[in-house]
Amino acid sequence: MDAETIIRPPGRVGAWAGAAAYLLVVGLLVGGAPRASGTVHAAASLLAAGLLVGLVRRGPLAALGTALLGSTAVVVGTPDTLHGSADASFQGQFLAYLAVDLILGFIVATRGRRGSIVAVGVSCSVQLLVIGAFAGGDGLTVHAVIALPATAASCMAGMLSRERREHTAALRAQEVAEAVTAERLRIARELHDMVAHSIGIVAIQAGVGSRVIETQPDQAREALRAIEATSRETLSGLRRTLVALRQADGGPAAAQGSPLAPSPGLADIERLAAATADAGVRVEVRRSGDQRPVPADIGLSAYRIVQEALTNVVRHAGTGRCRVAIGFGREELCVEVVDDGPGAGAAAGPASHGFGLVGMRERVGLLRGHLSAGPRPGGGFRVAARLPLPAPVAASGAGSAAVAVEGR
Structure with a gap:
């Protein structure tokens, strides 16, 4: 225990x-300065009320009772009240x-409705009783007219402060709720896009392996290898998501500082195509x-859009091939997945009842892009997304300006 703790x-x-x-x-003002006027006593008592700040924070009702006692003592014990004021219309105490x-x-x-009503009632009653008993002549009306608006103004200021604080708290709670909802949707999109694709491939490979395991063991063995590779990749993605969540919560994974594998992006499209x-x-x-290179969030969204579109092709299109086109424009990244399957009857129907297209639209909407998905006029299904890109000339323009300055 240090000296500061002992002294304070x-x-x-x-x-x-x-x-x-x-x-x-207050006692010294009333008993020790009898020649001073009531206005001087009132001003001195107002300055002394600063000593009640600590009690106001810890016990506002006790502070109110103490202030009422002290103020009443100043009013009753000053010479203007005891011997009559020269100006009966206004008595400063x-x-x-x-x-x-x-x-x-x-x-x-700061307090509840019941406590506030009791405090206002007691305060008004004491003030009006003291004013009625000790204000003389026209001073009774003057001080009553002053006391009531002053009390009303303080109550109104308190109510406005309470409403502002409650409004701020409500806005903060709404922001927290919206952030939690957005994070839940993000996690749901990640899990759906990652697991749905992998489970679809595993299901197809398992079906192939079960049909040819007796007649074509080599092909069955390849199917099992594909199942193993896809399962390991899915487990790795799930682990990455769970570790990220634990790190966000400050859990054991955050304490251990385990490194996270990078999120998939445009460079992984070929690997995704090979798995498909x-x-x-x-x-x-x-x-x-x-x-x-593109920002990580744009690369991840493009990868997930292609992944979900390929999942729908594998599950619903009924075709053996499709095309993925990735175009780097000056201001946007264009991603297109096209198949030549039966079209709306196979691809759009089942997919439209799931969360795949919903997740795509949410991802593109967060990046302020545009998504179109639907059957092609000549047959097949088309998914196209346009994602805005940062201007590529910003860095080079800044660099050339710096070089020009150095040259000068």
Whole structure:
């Protein structure tokens, strides 16, 4: 325990010490300065009310009672009240109740409805009784007119502060709820796109292996190898997703600092095409335009769109081939998956009742792109996405400007 801890009193003790000091100052004002006017006593008591700050934070109702006691003592014990004021229309000692109104506004802003109503009722009753008993002549009306609006203004300020705080809390809660919903949708899209494709390939390969295991053991063996490779890849992706979630929650994986495998992107399209070919659908990949690195979120979304489209081709298109086209434009990345299957009857029907196309549209919408999916007029199904890209000339333009400055 250091010296600072020994010297500094606990918060509760300090709060009550401040209240005691406030009452001591009020007692000195009433008993020790009889020649001062009521206005001077009221001003001094308002300054002394700053000693009640600690008690206001820890016990607002106790602070209100202390302020009422001190303000009433100032009003009753000053010479203007005891011997009559030279100006009966205004007696400044009643201004001491402004400290009570300030504390009352804090109570309305921070306490419950029942406690606020009790505090307002007690405060108004005490002030009106004291004003009625000790205000003389026209001062009764003047001080009553001043006291009631002052109390109402403090209560209104407290209510506005409460409403603003509650509105801010509601907005923060809504933002948190929207963030949680968005994260759930993101995880659902990742799991659907990753697992649905892999399970589809495993199911097809298992069916092939079961049919040829007796007559063509070599082909059955290849099917089993494809199942093993696809399963391992899926488990790796699931592990990556779970580790990322645990790291976000600060779980054991975050403490161990286990490295994460990079998320798939455009460079993995050929590997995806090879896995789809093992499932019986040959995929032709075409790339065009000025190929360059793209942001990770755009590359991942493009990969997932192709993956989901190929999954639908394997499951529903009833064809043995399809085409994947990736075009690098100046301002956008174009991804297209086209098959020559039966079209709307096979591909669009089952897919439209699942979450595949919904996930595609959500991914593209988050990137402010455009997605079109539907049957082709000549047969088959087409999925096309346009994803905005950052301007490639920004870096080079900045570099040339820097070189020009150095040259000068």
